[in-house]
Amino acid sequence: MKHKKLFQKVVFVALIILILFSLVAPAIFSQKPASPYQEKLLNGLKVLMWPSAAADKVQVKIRVHAGSAFDPQEKEGLMQMLADNIFPNEAAREFFSEDLDGGLEVISNYDYIQITASAKPDSLVTMVETLASAVSNPTIDKEQTAKLRAALAARATVLEMDPAYVADQAIAKRLLGTFPYGRPENGSSSSLLKIDFADLVDAKNRFLTADNATIAVSGNFDRDLAYRAIRRYFGSWLKADKKVPPTFREPDEVVPALLTVISPKPDSAAARVAVRGVAQNSPDFAASMVFASILEARLKSRIAAEFAASLFVQNNVHALPGSLVIGFALGKGDAGPEHGKMDVREIVAKAIADPVSEAEFQSAKAIFKSQWSKRDTPSFWLDIDTYRLSGLDAYMKSAETVTLNSVSAYAEKLRKLPLAAIMLSNPPTK
Numbered sequence: 001m002k003h004k005k006l007f008q009k010v011v012f013v014a015l016i017i018l019i020l021f022s023l024v025a026p027a028i029f030s031q032k033p034a035s036p037y038q039e040k041l042l043n044g045l046k047v048l049m050w051p052s053a054a055a056d057k058v059q060v061k062i063r064v065h066a067g068s069a070f071d072p073q074e075k076e077g078l079m080q081m082l083a084d085n086i087f088p089n090e091a092a093r094e095f096f097s098e099d100l101d102g103g104l105e106v107i108s109n110y111d112y113i114q115i116t117a118s119a120k121p122d123s124l125v126t127m128v129e130t131l132a133s134a135v136s137n138p139t140i141d142k143e144q145t146a147k148l149r150a151a152l153a154a155r156a157t158v159l160e161m162d163p164a165y166v167a168d169q170a171i172a173k174r175l176l177g178t179f180p181y182g183r184p185e186n187g188s189s190s191s192l193l194k195i196d197f198a199d200l201v202d203a204k205n206r207f208l209t210a211d212n213a214t215i216a217v218s219g220n221f222d223r224d225l226a227y228r229a230i231r232r233y234f235g236s237w238l239k240a241d242k243k244v245p246p247t248f249r250e251p252d253e254v255v256p257a258l259l260t261v262i263s264p265k266p267d268s269a270a271a272r273v274a275v276r277g278v279a280q281n282s283p284d285f286a287a288s289m290v291f292a293s294i295l296e297a298r299l300k301s302r303i304a305a306e307f308a309a310s311l312f313v314q315n316n317v318h319a320l321p322g323s324l325v326i327g328f329a330l331g332k333g334d335a336g337p338e339h340g341k342m343d344v345r346e347i348v349a350k351a352i353a354d355p356v357s358e359a360e361f362q363s364a365k366a367i368f369k370s371q372w373s374k375r376d377t378p379s380f381w382l383d384i385d386t387y388r389l390s391g392l393d394a395y396m397k398s399a400e401t402v403t404l405n406s407v408s409a410y411a412e413k414l415r416k417l418p419l420a421a422i423m424l425s426n427p428p429t430k
Contacts, residue, residue, distance in 0.1 A: 036216070036381060039227055043239050044211025047230055048381055055219035057102060057118045058226075060127060062135055063214050063382040064113040066207040069180035069248070069319065075195050077152055077187015082203045083108035084148050086115060086134050100127055110185055111280075111319045112386050113208075121220040128229040135213075136237035140204060142197045153192040160189060163268040164329065167424040170261045171272035171325060175420040179251035181322050210237035214385050216378035248320065251276075254418040258345065261424045270424040271328040273348045275417045278410075280317045280387040286368070286398035287410035288315055291356070292324060293364035294407070298351045299326065303342065319387050324414070345421045352414050361404045372399035 036048040068079045083106055087093065096104040102118035115135060119127040159165045169184055176182030184191070215234070217226050254276070263269060278284045296313035303311065310329035316322035326348050380396050389395050 034377075036378075037223055041210065041231060041235055043235065043237055044209075045230075045234055045237060046214040046385070047227065048214065048216040048378065049221075049223050049226060050216075050218040050377065051221055051223045051226075052218070053220060056121075058121050058124050058127070058217065058219040058221040059102075059116065059118045059378075060131060061216040061218075061378050061382060062115040062131060063216070063386060064208060065111075065212050065214070065386045067109050067111045067113060068183075068185045069110045070203075070207065071180070071183065071187070072199070073178060073183070074191055075187075075199060076183045076185075076191040077156070078195050078199055078203050079113065079207070080108045080186045081145075081148050081152060081192070081195060081200060082208065083113045084152070085140060085144065085200065085204075086113075086138055088144055088148060092130075092134070095130070096127075099123075102127070108186075110181060114382075118219070124221050124226060125229045128226070129233050132230075132233035132237070135208070136210070136234055138204065138208070140197070140200050145195075145197045145200050149192055149195055152187060153189050156184075156187055156189040156192060161264045163263050163265050163270055163424055164327070166261065166264055167270040167272050167327065167422065168325070170259070170422045170424065171274045171420060172323065174259050174422055175254060175274045175276065175323055176251045180248055180320070181316065181318060182251065206240065209240040210234065211239045213237075214382055216382055218376075218378050254420050256418045256420065259420075259422045261422050263424045263426050266426050267331070268424075269330040269426075271330055271344045271422070272325060272424075273344055273419055273421045274323050274325040275352075275414055275419050277315060277322045277324045278317060279319060279321045280383070281319075281389050282317075282321070284406070284410045284413070285317060286402035287406040288317065288324070289368045289371075289398075290361065290364045290402055290407050291411050291414070293367045294356060294360045295324075295326070295351055297360070297363070298354070299347065302347065302351065307342075344423075345419055349419060352411065356404065356408045356411055358404060361407055364407075365399070365402060368402070369399040 034050065036050050039047040039049075041047065066079070068076070071078045086106055087104065093104045096102050096117055096119065100119035100123040102120065102123070103116075104118075105116045107114050107116075115131065117127055117131055173182045187195075215230060217230075278288050282288075292313050292315035296311070299313065300308040300311055307328060307330065310327075312327045314325045314327070316325065326344075328344055380392065383389060383395070384392055394401070
């Protein structure tokens with residue numbers, strides 16, 4: 001009897017805890033991450049800091065708010081070369097991993113160049129000094145420029161023999177022309193050879209400047225020490241002489257006719273269908289992410305299993321309106337009504353036209369929420385400047401606040417836009 005009463009008490013207490021948790025948990029998990037300590041140096045460099053004694057490392061992200069979108073025409077790859085020039089050899093990466101017990105990564109895309117470095121907490125000052133020397137005053141000389149150009153051109157040559165890459169570049173150009181996102185992000189084997197030492201110096205002076213960058217420090221560090229180190233080592237980083245206009249000429253009208261592109265490999269074929277998309281700061285951003293997942297699930301369920309596994313839907317959102325691209329990997333003669341197979345344009349148009357169901361929406365929203373939850377807090381804050389966001393709170397809650405109505409409204413807009421399409425194949429032999 002005593003055991004029974006004790007069991008009842010335990011169950012009662014457990015129920016009370018469960019009820020309290022159900023009331024408190026939503027509030028806990030809906031809280032937005034803590035705001036950073038913010039500072040700005042006299043040269044315009046913005047500094048964001050999130051100290052946490054519980055972390056085992058300290059991390060520094062330096063975001064330069066200009067990327068390959070600013071490559072001059074016919075000299076695509078310049079900004080990637082500038083990024084590669086910051087830490088041009090493996091010795092730097094070995095220093096961060098072996099001496100500082102951390103790591104180093106430099107990435108460049110259409111919208112920004114970002115250096116991410118980490119170190120053990122007692123190496124913070126050394127890390128900041130090393131980063132400042134490489135970023136604020138990089139060495140640019142003719143010999144190093146030639147090495148970087150050759151390395152990038154070699155990579156581009158390899159990519160240009162990949163059918164999937166050739167198809168991706170062909171649809172981007174077909175959809176957007178000479179608009180920044182219609183040109184290769186990392187350059188081509190021909191454009192890279194046109195870049196010289198003077199181009200790299202000019203890009204550095206225009207874009208690699210203190211007032212065009214943000215530093216985010218997070219992890220285990222002393223805030224005052226970090227700020228003093230940043231002010232000491234980054235304080236001499238120069239501002240830009242003049243601001244670079246962030247706007248570009250609108251792309252020409254989409255040509256809807258199917259374009260045939262020669263495949264670099266005789267037995268490999270591919271198809272791409274694309275429609276113009278939205279920018280990262282667009283009110284339709286979240287809806288576009290959810291609809292991309294819906295579209296991919298629809299298409300995979302509607303085509304033969306042999307093609308479904310490799311099909312993808314890629315929503316390319318940038319600082320300016322990008323693209324929604326649907327990709328098919330095919331064999332020779334697998335697509336086109338003339339082969340009695342499938343018409344990729346018709347399949348895509350039908351998938352876009354169908355109304356969005358509640359089940360589709362909930363499944364796709366869950367995917368977007370999962371992806372969104374994996375982003376770290378500094379990245380959200382860095383995006384504010386890169387993408388000129390009007391409100392951080394709404395941006396961070398994008399995955400929570402997107403609705404079926406907003407996704408349906410976005411899909412309706414897509415239905416009215418022309419589709420671009422390319423077929424990568426080889427002409428039949430006679």
